[in-house]
Amino acid sequence: MSEHLPSSELPHIPSKRYFTIGEVGELCGVKPHVLRYWEQEFTQLRPVKRRGNRRYYQHHEVMLIRRIRELLYEQGFTISGARNRLLSEGGGEEVSAVSVFEGTEEKIITSADIKQELAEIISLLKPCSLTA
Incomplete structure (x- = not known):
């Protein structure tokens, strides 16, 4: 068996707002230390840090x-x-936008983001309301 799975064998990405580094590692077939290294090498890759x-x-x-x-x-x-x-595929615009706002924690939240997050919260609360 090869060390890296082909892209066609990677698991489906669930529809949720945020993924931890461990979850991303499993979804992408890459170890967390590799992801941290790639953050330094690919400026387009900017996870939110909390x-x-x-x-x-x-x-x-x-x-x-x-x-x-x-x-x-x-x-x-x-x-x-x-x-x-990646730059030739159109990532260049993303890089310049990231560099302009680098270091800021402010995020623009769309109504779709809010709806998705509320749906996730409701699905988490539904089991609690059945037992009450």
């Missing part, structure tokens, strides 16, 4: 990690080559 510097990744970042993994592990790109490929 309490105790814990990283929380959003769905688009999980997709980006899968793309980076595919470039490095399946297509044989170097880190530099993968970085250049």
